[in-house]
Amino acid sequence: MIEWFGENLWAAWLALCFILLMFEVFSLDLIFIMLAAGAVAAGAVALAGGAVWAQLLVGGVVALLMIGAIRPVALKHLKSRSPETLTGVDRLTGIEAAAVETVTQTSGLAEVDGDT
Incomplete structure (x- = not known):
């Protein structure tokens, strides 16, 4: 078993x-x-x-390069707050709504951007 693992x-x-x-x-x-990218490189x-030792070196270097060079750029794009990338409630900020029914704290109906 150990021989297989080593090979x-x-x-x-x-x-x-x-x-x-x-x-x-x-x-x-x-x-x-x-x-994981470092593990793939080591593999x-x-x-x-x-x-x-070469596997550990290559895996470590690739992982560090990915964390240092790729991750900041990817996070910047993931967390960008442009109107095209907003979803859910964040997308509704600043859009006007028209009340269709009386709106109270617990109930009501409104139309936002053509949707009820």
Whole structure:
């Protein structure tokens, strides 16, 4: 079993990648996806027959480059507040509404941007 693991270290990197991607799904902070990219790079080195130290080095460098170079740009685009990217309640700010029925604290009906 241990011999198989040593010969197929790429599978461990792939498993780590999937685990990191699952963490990313729950955190949505773009950290774990960058680390997963490092795991994929390390797995590629493992598939090419590279030594463990080379896998760790390449995986670490790729992860750090992704966190330092790609993540800030991606976060900037994700968190942009342009009118084209707004959704939900944020999109309704500043739009005029017309009351269709009497509006109280607990009930009422209004038309906003053609929708009731």
